[in-house]
Amino acid sequence: MAQRASAAILAICVAVHLATVIYAVRGGLSAAEILGRTRGNAAWLAFYAMFVVAASVHAPIGLRAVLTEWLRWRGASRDLFLLAFAGLLLVLGLRAAMAVFGPVSP
Amino acid sequence: MKVSIKRTSCFQEFEVPRHPSQTVLDVVTYIQRELDPTLAYRFACRVGMCGSCAMTVNGAPRWTCRTHIDKVASNDRLRIEPLRNLPVIRDLVTDMSAFFGKWAQAKGRYEGTRTRRDDFHQVPPDGEKRRAVDAAIECIGCAVCYSACDVVAWNPDYLGPAALNRAWTLIQDERDVARIERLRVVAGDAGCHSCHTHMSCTERCPKGLSPTASIAGLKREAAKLALRGKL
Numbered sequence: 001m002a003q004r005a006s007a008a009i010l011a012i013c014v015a016v017h018l019a020t021v022i023y024a025v026r027g028g029l030s031a032a033e034i035l036g037r038t039r040g041n042a043a044w045l046a047f048y049a050m051f052v053v054a055a056s057v058h059a060p061i062g063l064r065a066v067l068t069e070w071l072r073w074r075g076a077s078r079d080l081f082l083l084a085f086a087g088l089l090l091v092l093g094l095r096a097a098m099a100v101f102g103p104v105s106p
Numbered sequence: 107m108k109v110s111i112k113r114t115s116c117f118q119e120f121e122v123p124r125h126p127s128q129t130v131l132d133v134v135t136y137i138q139r140e141l142d143p144t145l146a147y148r149f150a151c152r153v154g155m156c157g158s159c160a161m162t163v164n165g166a167p168r169w170t171c172r173t174h175i176d177k178v179a180s181n182d183r184l185r186i187e188p189l190r191n192l193p194v195i196r197d198l199v200t201d202m203s204a205f206f207g208k209w210a211q212a213k214g215r216y217e218g219t220r221t222r223r224d225d226f227h228q229v230p231p232d233g234e235k236r237r238a239v240d241a242a243i244e245c246i247g248c249a250v251c252y253s254a255c256d257v258v259a260w261n262p263d264y265l266g267p268a269a270l271n272r273a274w275t276l277i278q279d280e281r282d283v284a285r286i287e288r289l290r291v292v293a294g295d296a297g298c299h300s301c302h303t304h305m306s307c308t309e310r311c312p313k314g315l316s317p318t319a320s321i322a323g324l325k326r327e328a329a330k331l332a333l334r335g336k337l
Contacts, residue, residue: 068260070260
């Protein structure tokens with residue numbers, strides 16, 4: 001169920017992300033210009049934080065099936081690995097979101 | 107024609123006369139009667155009703171009594187092995203207990219509450235649920251789908267297409283009272299969500315059933331119930 005719920009969230013997030021990327025590229029925005037618009041934007045930060053959380057839930061659950069079926073990995077060690085992987089995605093993702101949308105340091 | 111049969115430890119080659127009207131079961135029977143009486147294999151009705159003669163022919167699981175030689179021995183060669191995904195007892199005979207064990211695990215048994223003192227539960231034959239049951243009820247437990255399924259091969263806990271198909275027919279049976287319990291089991295870790303929709307089961311089912319469709323139904327029902335917080 002978590003897989004379906006996170007998938008639904010990701011579907012929206014990916015669509016929005018794609019739209020904004022295309023908008024930025026078509027609009028010929030430079031990196032500095034993009035960051036000028038995204039930095040300090042709480043709404044976008046919230047959106048991308050949700051994106052990161054959804055991905056951190058969805059990817060490990062999917063990976064779980066792959067590990068079970070292709071490596072015959074079962075049990076606590078596999079689940080611990082996946083938890084660590086989820087944590088890694090969460091940390092890296094939120095770091096990135098903060099870098100792009102976080103408040104500008106004074 | 108040359109027939110290669112998987113014995114317990116190796117493949118054994120036989121030279122078998124080819125006839126215009128011959129099934130794979132005819133070939134196996136000829137080998138056991140005329141060439142090697144120690145060959146072990148299963149069959150019963152030999153007319154495509156019981157599913158006992160299921161074996162792997164040239165890599166695909168089939169009913170050998172319903173497989174004409176012309177369909178599989180195009181270059182005069184045949185390879186016959188026991189069904190995949192099941193432990194082998196001897197030669198072409200597999201141990202079906204795991205297959206039926208999973209059937210029981212998936213709660214593939216009807217549970218009702220009416221007694222002989224109650225009136226019949228009337229189920230209209232053209233109702234949506236009854237038609238869904240009709241589409242999947244003809245399974246005779248031959249294990250061809252179970253053998254065809256890659257997920258069964260990769261994940262030994264996976265309940266498999268036949269067990270899940272039967273669970274679906276019971277969940278759609280409005281007389282059955284164990285619906286929620288059964289959905290909980292089949293929506294579990296080794297249940298319907300492990301199906302990757304390869305559709306090997308549907309492709310190979312000798313009765314033309316679609317376990318994939320039944321499993322898709324289970325996924326829908328499980329999702330609906332989960333959303334209502336009942337799972």
